[in-house]
Structures are given as structure tokens and as C-alpha cells.
Amino acid sequence: AQSVTQPDIHITVSEGASLELRCNYSYGATPYLFWYVQSPGQGLQLLLKYFSGDTLVQGIKGFEAEFKRSQSSFNLRKPSVHWSDAAEYFCAVATMEYGNKLVFGAGTILRVKS
Amino acid sequence: GAVVSQHPSWVICKSGTSVKIECRSLDFQATTMFWYRQFPKQSLMLMATSNEGSKATYEQGVEKDKFLINHASLTLSTLTVTSAHPEDSSFYICSVTGQTYEQYFGPGTRLTVT
Numbered sequence: 001a002q003s004v005t006q007p008d009i010h011i012t013v014s015e016g017a018s019l020e021l022r023c024n025y026s027y028g029a030t031p032y033l034f035w036y037v038q039s040p041g042q043g044l045q046l047l048l049k050y051f052s053g054d055t056l057v058q059g060i061k062g063f064e065a066e067f068k069r070s071q072s073s074f075n076l077r078k079p080s081v082h083w084s085d086a087a088e089y090f091c092a093v094a095t096m097e098y099g100n101k102l103v104f105g106a107g108t109i110l111r112v113k114s
Numbered sequence: 115g116a117v118v119s120q121h122p123s124w125v126i127c128k129s130g131t132s133v134k135i136e137c138r139s140l141d142f143q144a145t146t147m148f149w150y151r152q153f154p155k156q157s158l159m160l161m162a163t164s165n166e167g168s169k170a171t172y173e174q175g176v177e178k179d180k181f182l183i184n185h186a187s188l189t190l191s192t193l194t195v196t197s198a199h200p201e202d203s204s205f206y207i208c209s210v211t212g213q214t215y216e217q218y219f220g221p222g223t224r225l226t227v228t
Contacts, residue, residue, distance in 0.1 A: 032215045043207055043219035044158075046115060051214060090157065094215040100146065102217055104157045 002027040004093050006105035013081050014113050021076040021108050023091030032094040033074040034102070035065055039087045047089075050074060061085070086112045116142035116210050120220035127198055128228055135193045135223045137208030143188040144210035148217065149181075152205040164191040164208075198227045 003026045013019050025031060032051050036044040048059025055067040065076045074091060091105040117140040127133045137147055145166045150158040162183050163171040170183035180202075182194040195202050203226050209217040 034216060036219075041205075041222070041224070043118070043120075043221040044209075046216055046218065049214075049216050100211045100215050100217075101148070101160060101163070102215075106157045 002031065002093055002095055002098065002103050004091055004103050004105035006089075006091055006108050008108045009106070010109045010111065012111040012113060015083050016080050019076075019078045019081045019085070019110070021089050021091075021110070023074045023076065023105060024072050025074065025091075025093045026072065027093065027095055029095065029097075030069065033065075033067060034092040034094070035059065035063070035074075035076045036090045036092060037061075037087050038090065038107075044090065047076070081110075081112055083112045083114060086110055115216070116140075116144070116212065116218040118208065118210055118218055118220040120206075120208060120223050122223060123221060124224045124226075126226045126228060129199055130197055132194055132196045133198055133225060135195075135206055135208075135225070137191045137193070137220055139189045139210045142210055142212075142218075144191075145188060146211050147185060147191040148209045148211070149183060149191070149193050150207045150209070152207060152222075154205075158207065161193075195225065198225070200227045203227045 005024045034049045035047040038044045050057050050067045088107045088109045090107045092102040119138045121136045147164040149161045161176045164183045164185040166185045172178045185191040207222040209219045
């Protein structure tokens with residue numbers, strides 16, 4: 001079965017510092033990969049997605065993610081974090097085998113200190 | 115992406131009563147919608163796939179008689195929690211799926227059963 005691992009439950013970074021959130025997936029074929037952000041008490045917002053092609057994808061709010069097939073990873077990055085980025089981030093995977101269902105990681109809570 | 119609304123955003127009901135949650139796709143005709151529940155500090159758990167004009171497909175372990183899903187039109191799916199109990203208290207989120215596996219989420223409904 002496919003699975004998604006986000007090894008960091010919490011991450012704290014200083015405002016203006018760079019950020020990297022890790023995501024690893026377990027699946028034989030190349031999945032469709034997503035990063036979502038959730039503010040407290042809110043739904044999820046799609047940050048970016050990867051289906052094929054260029055392995056570095058750009059998203060909204062200055063985020064980017066890089067797909068590395070050899071490492072089965074899809075890490076999310078931002079060069080300079082803003083206080084408004086504090087939220088919970090979810091990595092998700094979809095595969096043709098499982099139709100259009102998403103499998104979510106456990107999430108990483110980002111705290112930004114000033 | 116698609117714009118999804120949910121109503122109500124917050125509901126309190128007494129144990130034993132039923133509550134209906136609406137999910138509307140405002141700018142997108144959604145043949146498929148998904149219903150998730152999310153416990154505090156946890157990831158999203160897929161409850162069911164709602165298909166327009168047909169019966170919903172429930173995930174393993176989800177009681178279909180307790181969580182009634184109706185997807186009567188391309189823009190509306192409803193989730194009815196029947197005979198609610200305190201353990202049903204949770205955050206319920208719906209989503210619609212785009213053409214390439216991404217999902218667009220509603221803002222969520224917080225259900226509290228007293």
C-alpha cells in the first residue's frame with residue numbers, strides 16, 4: 001500500500017530563515033505529488049503539485065518542491081519564511097492504481113519565531 | 115482551482131440527534147467529491163467518495179448507515195451524521211477533485227456533539 005511519511009512533526013524557524021519540509025513516499029511507480037497548507041480551523045489550500053516533467057516545481061506563496069525519484073522524496077522549500085507561513089503542511093500522494101484518492105502524510109506544524 | 119464551500123462552519127448538536135453538512139462546489143461541476151474527518155492534531159482521514167447520481171463509496175471501517183452521503187447534483191454533496199454521539203465530534207472537510215488528481219478543499223465544518 002502506498003504511504004506518505006513526514007518525519008518532522010514540528011519545525012521552528014526564525015522569520016527570514018530558509019525552510020525545508022521533508023516528505024517521503026512509498027510506491028513503486030511515480031505518483032502524483034502534492035503539498036497542502038492548513039491554517040488552524042481552516043480547510044486545506046493547494047501549494048503546488050508534481051505530475052511529470054521538470055522535477056523542481058514552483059508553487060504559490062514563494063514555495064517550491066523538488067521531486068527526487070531516487071530518494072522517493074518530494075521536499076518543500078522556501079528561501080525566506082514569513083510569520084504568516086506558520087501553519088500545518090501536508091504532503092499527499094495520488095496514484096492511478098488507487099484512482100483519484102489522496103493519501104496524506106501526518107503533517108508538519110511550522111512555527112515561525114520573530 | 116475550484117472554490118468549495120461548506121455549511122455550516124460550526125455546529126453543536128445533542129447526542130442522539132442528526133446533523134447535515136453541505137458541501138458545495140461553487141464554480142466547478144464535480145462528479146466526484148470526497149469527505150474527510152480530521153481529529154485534533156492529526157491528519158485527514160478519508161471517509162468516503164461521493165459520486166454524483168450514485169451511491170457513495172465508503173472507506174473500510176466507516177459506518178455507511180451512520181454517515182449518510184448524498185450527491186444529488188454536480189454542485190452539492192451532503193453528509194448526514196445520524197444519531198450523533200460525542201465520539202463523532204470532529205472536523206469534517208469535503209473536497210472536489212480536479213482533472214489531474216488534485217483536490218480542492220472546503221473550509222471545513224466543526225461538529226461538537228454534547
